[in-house]
Amino acid sequence: MQHTQFSKKVFIAAALGLMAGMAQAAVDDTAMDAFKKMDADGDGFVTAREAVSGLITTEAFAAADKDKDGKLNTDEYAAAGLGKSEAKAQ
Ligand SMILES: [Ca+2]
Ligand SMILES: [Ca+2]
Numbered sequence: 001m002q003h004t005q006f007s008k009k010v011f012i013a014a015a016l017g018l019m020a021g022m023a024q025a026a027v028d029d030t031a032m033d034a035f036k037k038m039d040a041d042g043d044g045f046v047t048a049r050e051a052v053s054g055l056i057t058t059e060a061f062a063a064a065d066k067d068k069d070g071k072l073n074t075d076e077y078a079a080a081g082l083g084k085s086e087a088k089a090q
Helices: 002-022 024-038 048-053 058-064 074-080 082-088
Strands: none
Touching: 024 048, 024 074, 024 082, 048 058, 058 074
16 A cells, blocks of 8 residues: 555656646746745745755845845745756856
8 A cells, every 4th residue: 555655656756847847837836845945934034044054145145135125035036046046056
């Protein structure tokens, strides 16, 4: 039984991975996932301290913080593409 569940999970993960490559919505979901992980205290904003803990540089944070309030909301985070920038980061 557990083996069957495991296989199903692997299949779903593979399917999601496929969709993430094709659909913008899936990519955004991944970004939101990363946002939630980065938002350590769960207040809905990523502060500079949380961002640095989440491997975002202070430069990237400042560039993403469009309204300069010192924290990123989900819109700023998604607009900056921080959740998917690692793939092409140099
Ligand atoms: Ca937070
Ligand atoms: Ca902001």
